[in-house]
Amino acid sequence: MKFTFLKALGTSAAISLMAASSAWSTECIAPANPGGGWDFTCRQIGKILFDIGQVDAPVQVTNMAGAGGGLAFSTVVAERNTDADLIVAASSATTTRLAQKAFGDATADQVRFVGAIGGDPGVIVVAKDSPFQTLGDMVEAIKADPASVAFAGGSAAGGFDHMKPLMVLKAAGFDDITAVKYIGVDGGADAITQTVGGFTQAMTGDMSEIVGFIKSGEVRALAVLTEERVPGFEDIPTAKEQGFDVVAVNWRGLYVPGGISDADFQKWADRLQAVADSAEWKEAMAANGLAPFTKVGGDFQSWIDEVIAQTEDLSREIGVIQ
């Protein structure tokens, strides 16, 4: 009996060690459950940081899901404000929610945004047998009858995926944006199955979410929301060249605690730049449908402020904030 007890104790000790280990030096918080974009950012950047020798031990990834990233944000602000060995995955969703005050009283200036090193271009996609051939066709149909086109996307109402078609419609001079139908499902792939199944007429999401479906020919992309066509997907036209001046890129990057020194901030900016320049990251981007989108250091912060201001205006209009 003694022996089995020891065995039980050993097993539980081993498992608790694995679960709560803090033996690694650098920690990357993915503010979501494993499986999403933030988790990808942490794991991929963490792996490359170690592989190219920027850090000397594997980066430990902590999943801190909660409040769409708000839990991680408030934890970093309240408890880890001066931790120079902490990085947190961020994306457009982070700024969208900050703009919509979805993190309680938190504001963007409570942390320091290090940079973005890749962007997932926004796309608007239809099933292969859809009557819409161009983005213009779809916009005309919505103008004629806003209820005729329903969008599915991977974010909740008011999230970044919801914003994308609305930005296009605003650019086309259509203002009744609350009449546009949108359902938020569990992720981009789910949104595609709803669209291919004919339950919704279009899917709004990120390029990485549609790569496999584009290759298999089950869906057609009407537009990509970038300045230039995306390398590797040159046959997908931009919204811009179809006359809708909209750019919506879901950037992938990091923020660090607000209380760290400028020298530590610069250290992270340099490390992130090194990841952006590495062959490993380029390979990871290509495999996952990310387009180059590098803004690291000082400029990034001012760009973030601008994006937040824009998002706030649009959110007020669709009624997700007062």
Added chain:
Amino acid sequence: MDLFSNLALGFGVALSPMTLFLAVVGCFLGTIIGALPGLGPSNGVAILIPITFSLGLDATAALVLLTSVYYGAMYGGRISSILLNIPGDEPAMMTTLDGYPMAKNGRAGDALVISGVASFVGALLATLALALVAPYLARIAYKFGPAEYFALYALAFATLGGMASNNQAKAALASFIGLAIALIGLDNNSGFTRFTGGNLHLSDGVDFLVAIVGLFAVSEVFVFIETHGKSSAVGVTLGKVTVPWKDLWETRWTMLRSSAVGFVAGILPGAGASLGSFMTYMMEKGIAGEKGGFGTGVAKGVAAPEAGNNAAAGGALVPMLTLGVPGSGTTAVLLAVLMTLNITPGPTLFTDRPDVVWGLIASLLIANFVLLAMNVPMVKVFVKILMVPPAILLPGVTMISFVGIYSLSGSYFDLVLMIAFGVMGYAFRKMDIPTVPVILGILLGYQMENNLRHAMTLSGGEWTYLFSSPIASVLWVAAILGFFAPIFLRRFLKKPQLTED
């Protein structure tokens, strides 16, 4: 003969000494992780991700290790369900209903063997189906829109009443409490939070693992303290483990039916293993009728949910590999691993990376046989872990539960919530209210509401949309039959069994 050349390719990848070793390690770890309450397949796999990276495993080896853990955990969950009446993970919840009564009747060994074999049958058939028809089956997901999903969840709820047959009103009350808890958090359709009181920890809702561990494990601790260990569930003894050939033969159809239903439930994203084990249990209970004695500790009652949840685990790999849609928490984690290894699941995965797909299928087949060996002849090794005296075991289980729950989001708030659920579970036991429907309410309520709201958005508020497709209509008919049949049939059958303990 495509299948054979593909399988040959797969076994070529999987049958190296290193991958075989990883499969055995993964199965062993998975079984333990599954058996420990609070540590389920999804956090078990998540915990092991950093290890695969620091070991520098390649894509196939990493997948072999992690999927062995996944399958292993699906097997292991039943061990604590049967011996402790505490489900090791959420799909094993239904196994407590007959598994624990069997153990109390002195048939713990039989229950473990029957459920182990049922797990094997379910997982093996699901893996074969995955190999044979995955690309075609993926199409099923395209047939399910909001209206169909809503009807599916309605069917699950309609059959709930039949579960605790001694008092349907109490079961209904419990499931409504679960549904109410599911409302907490961010409302996907308006972007606002509900019932959170401004607490950020609640804005993603209540994690059902927190509820399960609280309602089952923590409340067990309270009962244990109150009775000084006298009437606690813990401490079932296990004699010699023999193979109950007769029971296995009698449950053969149950296992086959449950595997098929579980597999389909697994394919549907959002339904998953828990719905698979629930539906198969209710289906078998319905087929057996009042005379079947479900809930008193019958072989079919352990065979059905175990075949169902293991088949669902295999089924959930279908949408993950072919569409990139994770059908469950664990497949979401596996998806993340694939993406990190620069493999993007989707419609082209089978043609682009046959080595990965067929290597995975081959290693699943291998893992399955390893698991059968571990869980039937060698089951005593795992049982011994749970056979220490209750006064030592229970604090240990509690500690592991705390660690497991803490690892979910790394916040103490979940621990407080878990204890609150423990108090609720204790109160429910005193009032003889079943706790399983609470969990199902939390588990399914969120999806059920979301799909109803989506359906209403798409149809512009027209309720007939819910019945507008043949699939939805069939599911509704089944739901209505499932709800009313027990009420009317009861008059013609013997009086309801009184079996809750």
